[in-house]
Amino acid sequence: MKKNVNISVEYLTRVEGHGNIVINVKEGKLDTCRLDIVEAPRFFEGMLRGRSIFEAQHITSRICGICACGHTLASIQAAEDALGITPTEQTIKLRKLLLHYEMLDSHILHIYLLVAPDLLGVKSFVPLIGSHNEVVRRALRMKKTFNDLCDILVGRHVHPISATVGGFTKLPNPKDLDAMLDMLKGMRPDMDATVELVTSLKFPEFERDTEYVALVSDSSEYPFLMGAIGSTDGVRMDKRDYKKITNEFVVPHSSAKHAKLCRESYAVGALARFNLNSEKLHPKAKEVVTALGLKPKCINPYLNTVAQLVECVHCLEDAISILEDLKGNLNYNEEIVVGLNEHGRIPVRAGNGVGAVEVPRGILFHNYEIDEKGIIRDANCIIPTSQNTGNIEYDMMKLVPEILDRTGEEITLAIEMLVRSYDPCISCSTHFLDIKFINA
Amino acid sequence: MYVILGKERFNDFISRLSEMRRLFAPAVLKGYNNFAFEKVTSGKEIAIKYIPTILPPKKFFIPQRETLLEFNIAQGIDAEAVVEYEPMTIFGVHTCDLAGIQCLNMVFSERPKDYNYLTRGSKIVLIGLECNEYCDEYASCNLVNATFPCGGYDLFFTDLGDYFVIHVNTRSGDEIIKEIGSFEKVDTSHINELEKLREKKRKVFGNEVPIEGKHIPELFDRSFGASVWKDLEERCLACGNCTNVCPTCYCFDIRDEVELNLESGIRYRVWYSCQLEPFAKVAGGINFRKERSARQKHRYYRKFRYPVDRFTRFFCTGCGRCTRTCMAGISLKETLNDLIKESES
Amino acid sequence: MEKMVIKDSSYRIKKAKILHTKKMTENEKFFEIVLKSGESLDHEPGQFVMISLLGIGEIPISVCSSPTRRDSFDICVRAVGKVTTCIHKLEAGDEVGIRGPYGKGFPVSILEGNSLLIIAGGLGIAPLRSLINYVLANRRDFGMVHILLGCKEPKELLFSEELEQWNERTDLYYACTVDRAAPDWAGNVGLITTLIPGVDIEPVRTFAAVVGPPVMYKFVIKELLAKEIPERQILLSFERHMKCGNGKCGRCQIQSLYCCQDGPVFNYEQIKNMSEAF
Amino acid sequence: MEKPKVAFFDFACCEGCQLQVANIGEGLLDVLGSIDVVEFREVMSEKWDKELDVAIIEGSITNPHAVERIKQIRERAKVLIAYGSCATIGGVNGMKNNFSFDDIRKYVYGDSYQFFPTEITKAVHQAVKVDYFVNGCPIYIPEFITVLKAVLQGIPYDVPDYPVCVECKLNENVCMYDREVTCLGTVTKAGCNSWCINNGNICYGCRGMVSNPNEKGAQDVLTKYKIPMDLVLNKMNMYNKCREIF
Numbered sequence A: 001m002k003k004n005v006n007i008s009v010e011y012l013t014r015v016e017g018h019g020n021i022v023i024n025v026k027e028g029k030l031d032t033c034r035l036d037i038v039e040a041p042r043f044f045e046g047m048l049r050g051r052s053i054f055e056a057q058h059i060t061s062r063i064c065g066i067c068a069c070g071h072t073l074a075s076i077q078a079a080e081d082a083l084g085i086t087p088t089e090q091t092i093k094l095r096k097l098l099l100h101y102e103m104l105d106s107h108i109l110h111i112y113l114l115v116a117p118d119l120l121g122v123k124s125f126v127p128l129i130g131s132h133n134e135v136v137r138r139a140l141r142m143k144k145t146f147n148d149l150c151d152i153l154v155g156r157h158v159h160p161i162s163a164t165v166g167g168f169t170k171l172p173n174p175k176d177l178d179a180m181l182d183m184l185k186g187m188r189p190d191m192d193a194t195v196e197l198v199t200s201l202k203f204p205e206f207e208r209d210t211e212y213v214a215l216v217s218d219s220s221e222y223p224f225l226m227g228a229i230g231s232t233d234g235v236r237m238d239k240r241d242y243k244k245i246t247n248e249f250v251v252p253h254s255s256a257k258h259a260k261l262c263r264e265s266y267a268v269g270a271l272a273r274f275n276l277n278s279e280k281l282h283p284k285a286k287e288v289v290t291a292l293g294l295k296p297k298c299i300n301p302y303l304n305t306v307a308q309l310v311e312c313v314h315c316l317e318d319a320i321s322i323l324e325d326l327k328g329n330l331n332y333n334e335e336i337v338v339g340l341n342e343h344g345r346i347p348v349r350a351g352n353g354v355g356a357v358e359v360p361r362g363i364l365f366h367n368y369e370i371d372e373k374g375i376i377r378d379a380n381c382i383i384p385t386s387q388n389t390g391n392i393e394y395d396m397m398k399l400v401p402e403i404l405d406r407t408g409e410e411i412t413l414a415i416e417m418l419v420r421s422y423d424p425c426i427s428c429s430t431h432f433l434d435i436k437f438i439n440a
Numbered sequence B: 001m002y003v004i005l006g007k008e009r010f011n012d013f014i015s016r017l018s019e020m021r022r023l024f025a026p027a028v029l030k031g032y033n034n035f036a037f038e039k040v041t042s043g044k045e046i047a048i049k050y051i052p053t054i055l056p057p058k059k060f061f062i063p064q065r066e067t068l069l070e071f072n073i074a075q076g077i078d079a080e081a082v083v084e085y086e087p088m089t090i091f092g093v094h095t096c097d098l099a100g101i102q103c104l105n106m107v108f109s110e111r112p113k114d115y116n117y118l119t120r121g122s123k124i125v126l127i128g129l130e131c132n133e134y135c136d137e138y139a140s141c142n143l144v145n146a147t148f149p150c151g152g153y154d155l156f157f158t159d160l161g162d163y164f165v166i167h168v169n170t171r172s173g174d175e176i177i178k179e180i181g182s183f184e185k186v187d188t189s190h191i192n193e194l195e196k197l198r199e200k201k202r203k204v205f206g207n208e209v210p211i212e213g214k215h216i217p218e219l220f221d222r223s224f225g226a227s228v229w230k231d232l233e234e235r236c237l238a239c240g241n242c243t244n245v246c247p248t249c250y251c252f253d254i255r256d257e258v259e260l261n262l263e264s265g266i267r268y269r270v271w272y273s274c275q276l277e278p279f280a281k282v283a284g285g286i287n288f289r290k291e292r293s294a295r296q297k298h299r300y301y302r303k304f305r306y307p308v309d310r311f312t313r314f315f316c317t318g319c320g321r322c323t324r325t326c327m328a329g330i331s332l333k334e335t336l337n338d339l340i341k342e343s344e345s
Numbered sequence C: 001m002e003k004m005v006i007k008d009s010s011y012r013i014k015k016a017k018i019l020h021t022k023k024m025t026e027n028e029k030f031f032e033i034v035l036k037s038g039e040s041l042d043h044e045p046g047q048f049v050m051i052s053l054l055g056i057g058e059i060p061i062s063v064c065s066s067p068t069r070r071d072s073f074d075i076c077v078r079a080v081g082k083v084t085t086c087i088h089k090l091e092a093g094d095e096v097g098i099r100g101p102y103g104k105g106f107p108v109s110i111l112e113g114n115s116l117l118i119i120a121g122g123l124g125i126a127p128l129r130s131l132i133n134y135v136l137a138n139r140r141d142f143g144m145v146h147i148l149l150g151c152k153e154p155k156e157l158l159f160s161e162e163l164e165q166w167n168e169r170t171d172l173y174y175a176c177t178v179d180r181a182a183p184d185w186a187g188n189v190g191l192i193t194t195l196i197p198g199v200d201i202e203p204v205r206t207f208a209a210v211v212g213p214p215v216m217y218k219f220v221i222k223e224l225l226a227k228e229i230p231e232r233q234i235l236l237s238f239e240r241h242m243k244c245g246n247g248k249c250g251r252c253q254i255q256s257l258y259c260c261q262d263g264p265v266f267n268y269e270q271i272k273n274m275s276e277a278f
Numbered sequence D: 001m002e003k004p005k006v007a008f009f010d011f012a013c014c015e016g017c018q019l020q021v022a023n024i025g026e027g028l029l030d031v032l033g034s035i036d037v038v039e040f041r042e043v044m045s046e047k048w049d050k051e052l053d054v055a056i057i058e059g060s061i062t063n064p065h066a067v068e069r070i071k072q073i074r075e076r077a078k079v080l081i082a083y084g085s086c087a088t089i090g091g092v093n094g095m096k097n098n099f100s101f102d103d104i105r106k107y108v109y110g111d112s113y114q115f116f117p118t119e120i121t122k123a124v125h126q127a128v129k130v131d132y133f134v135n136g137c138p139i140y141i142p143e144f145i146t147v148l149k150a151v152l153q154g155i156p157y158d159v160p161d162y163p164v165c166v167e168c169k170l171n172e173n174v175c176m177y178d179r180e181v182t183c184l185g186t187v188t189k190a191g192c193n194s195w196c197i198n199n200g201n202i203c204y205g206c207r208g209m210v211s212n213p214n215e216k217g218a219q220d221v222l223t224k225y226k227i228p229m230d231l232v233l234n235k236m237n238m239y240n241k242c243r244e245i246f
């Protein structure tokens, strides 16, 4: 059957930011297949020049409200790297905790509000309020709890306040620690119910072998905050060499820059982390893995959502252990006042620093070059979604011919779901991706 | 009546006290030589030596946000005036802050009486604590006669080294003494010690500003047009800190808030400040105190001139908070000095 | 936290019902109100009430009817902001909350036996209508009564039917002026101060009652002093931002005076040295 | 009474304010009980192209396409709310106005910079009329709900026109100047409950300046505390650059 399909999804919904999907099949042959990013460019790296390194984290957090804590942590890591600061052990623990909270918050949002409606056959969570009220309530309750946890730890989730270069400007008091523990433990039944829900959902079957990239390390810990860059094709390199792996290049069919390592494209995100580090997951998360029949290396991109669920279980349990470890042992003398470092309490030097942090959607890089006064001369941020864009397009290219027998509407939905399963964060990625407007 | 509490019994006293009612006291927590009245349950948490807290104890008498009415407008209107209160003890109130509470008492018992204030106040037990030394260079309690206790408390503690001597001023003070029972009788040597301390204080706490209290109203009568105010126009940031931290400032705003159903809701009052831009603005956009200088002037007149006619006392207790808190460095003592200089020249 | 109902709270509101409304001009609306308890408001001319729209806010509004009418009272509201705009949406049958009356009004018992020079600018007619109607109801107790009225444009004139009646009465002197005339306007044009020199009064036995926008006072007072009316007999009503009406919230202070309790009506002698008053 | 039809739209922003709305949690269901959300791209696939009772706008206006789009939304909407610093004051996007646009485009996009049209960053009210403002980066949820209620009641909401210090004092924080760092609370509009200072950080001025700031006085304070002026002026620009447009 020779078929013409012309799909143009303008303003893809239920993703963060503005993206368009363009697919054009002429007489059964795939002619165009693109994910375009149409978010207005915001020029963050450009705006960072000339500003104090102590402001970088507050500015770059505003790249994306969804992974604001991730950007903050990557930015702080890069800044500390450039300044030559080694954070204390307590600070590192608290940062890990923060990253767990964000992972939980973001994954839950994605699973429930963005993906579940597709699998339950509705357009958004709003109809679910009637049909699946308990599920919606649970989703909002979980979302709110993880958000509240961030509030307690760093003031707020969107653009965290107290996590700064050098440490924390406010440490949770003993009551806060207890409250956080109670809240996390209280989430266990909801998490179990979430596992049950996801187990009951049927994800589309589709596979494409690709390279997966994530942080790896020699420690026994599932790496989120620290480590080297690793890939399922066997690459391992220092985070400072990030430019080699992201390897941006221009593809002929689109003006969007793509990233590749050993193959034409690679993927980052929960599935990538799972594929590389699954043996380091918390035992309880491993149970879920077995129950769901997930095995590395899993190459069905739709199952990224499932990998997110596995990470949720891991993060919840690991956060509880971190807190139990911190309880009663927090050293409040480590609370710092930084401001703009106007009185030079933190020694400043010229340097170049890289931050590489696993945020919900995959590995995130920040890189700053600063002068001897701590003023940013050069800045570069590479966001997970932009690393994934190429891979998404290759997935689409493989998927479309396989489902050409379906109706246009069904194809559109399948493609939208594919893109959504990557949990793309387009607002983040726009500040370096090229943009092209399509007249569909 | 006086009694004695040995220092070794202090922690026990505080724990017992905190079991009777919720207990608030100047806490050590804040750092940077800043203190605050906070809930405590043990003596360790209390700063016996402290300079005036960021907010004065007025925060317990006039909460920053206080419900006045509860209403429902689903059918017609249905509203009830309410007061929310909590029995509590405040320990460690300096004489300046006791004077501040006395000022507030006067204002809110003037007719029409404010039963929200009066009800709440009647549930608060006040335990004073003597300052043996000047807090810092910002204090001017002597100028306004607030250095020595003069009523306004249930119990009053004076630290005399190994022990506190305690003046029992009211029946509820007496009840505490009876209930806790860790106290001893005074003998004359204790009272002599107390007198000695007071004598020493009289020497140390001098006139902070070269003017006698009784002449201050005249000074202000002469100074309405003084250029000193113009200078404040340049400096004041209109942040309202000076009034929020003042133990005798009580201006407020009243607002309504409804639930999302738009049917039930509350009317509440919140602290407000004459230093803020919208304070005296009326319909048509006229602002009766548009200039920062006019607002600053108003603040000083409300401390040193207007209340003298109405209440025969100053509404400044010399605690020094307004000066301490002002990042623009506007200093009460300095302003008074400048006014004196200007009126003499 | 414990909670208690306070029966005699000064913030308690009385339920009231709107009996009748009338759109008077583009921006002003008239309301006749009755207290649901059946009691009389029992105010003095020049006093005000706090009107509550629960959930929106509470504002001071002058009572504009005479206390001699005891079963209901009137207010006239200009829509300028949040609460006033919402009041305009109300119609007969709707409920509002009332506190008050508050403040010191015109001291009618002292005014008795004297002549009156009543000067109203714009919305200032509202509290003065209360006084005028009181005086007319007790006309025998007063000497000469002059009413001078001013506003920007003829279409802004309030209570126009009553104005016509006043104009026709022989027991009072009535004059009206506008800043800008409309084509069909036959009356005076010019500021209200231009009317004052023309009135024939015996200053020592005359009280002036003046209410209008803040800009008006300085000039009117100058004219009245020129007429040799004693300072103590010049009565002025002031508008200030008000929240509580109880002399506590501090918003309405004019130096040491609280407009809500010590005023809103003051005599000129009381406030002539208060630069914040003008 | 029929529930008002409400739509959320985003322009150049980080979408954090939308997320704040999602963060209301179960309380969101109460909100949804009193409004009818007809479009919210981030969480819903439904679209709506008819008349709107309320349009809630996030993000700044940074290119010609956005100007057109916001104008169309304004025409369809009875009430328009700008929320978040990007929409209310231009926000961090305004920092772009510090640079020559060609320069910044080349820096970020290299040779292909001409694909990226950009123009001066504007707050929403600098492009169309705005009825309600919810300032903040991100928005403070209690304030957002207050504004929503005001919209439902049909009454205006006034953003507090006094400094963050007021709320900061009520929270009994140790002033940042006592800790020897600069704080923009003195000139920034309150309404966030001094969020940042409560958490040990300084105010970055995300809610925009009060209408009548004493800029000279604020500078004197910096001198008094020996704080380098350029650092602070730069910081002022982080959020307030768009103030200079009109």
Ligand SMILES: Cc1cc2nc3c(=O)[nH]c(=O)nc-3n(C[C@H](O)[C@H](O)[C@H](O)COP(=O)(O)OP(=O)(O)OC[C@H]3O[C@@H](n4cnc5c(N)ncnc54)[C@H](O)[C@@H]3O)c2cc1C
Binding pocket: B280, B281, B282, B283, B284, B285, B286, C048, C057, C058, C059, C060, C061, C062, C063, C075, C076, C077, C078, C079, C080, C081, C082, C083, C084, C085, C123, C126, C127, C238, C239, C240, C241, C242, C243, C264
């Ligand atoms: C003693 C007295 C008698 C009054 N009599 C009348 C009257 O008979 N008819 C009439 O229409 N108006 C009268 N007013 C004015 C009326 O109170 C204000 O117009 C009204 O409060 C504005 O409220 P709003 O909510 O509509 O305006 P808002 O939306 O709150 O604000 C509009 C403007 O009014 C100012 N304003 C707000 N609240 C008050 C307040 N409580 N007092 C003064 N200004 C305020 C604001 O600062 C702002 O500039 C009187 C005022 C006083 C003090």
Ligand code: SF4
Binding pocket: B235, B236, B237, B238, B239, B240, B241, B242, B243, B275, B322, B325, B326, B327, B328, B329, B330
């Ligand atoms: S604290 Fe200082 S700057 Fe702030 S209002 Fe008072 S005098 Fe002005």
Ligand code: SF4
Binding pocket: B239, B241, B327, D164, D165, D166, D168, D169, D173, D174, D175, D176, D177, D183, D184, D185, D186, D194, D197, D203
């Ligand atoms: S910390 Fe900032 S907001 Fe708070 S009082 Fe000081 S200057 Fe004002």
Ligand code: SF4
Binding pocket: D136, D137, D164, D185, D188, D189, D192, D193, D194, D195, D196, D197, D202, D203, D204, D205, D206, D207, D208
């Ligand atoms: S404290 Fe300042 S920066 Fe922080 S939320 Fe408030 S206004 Fe914004």
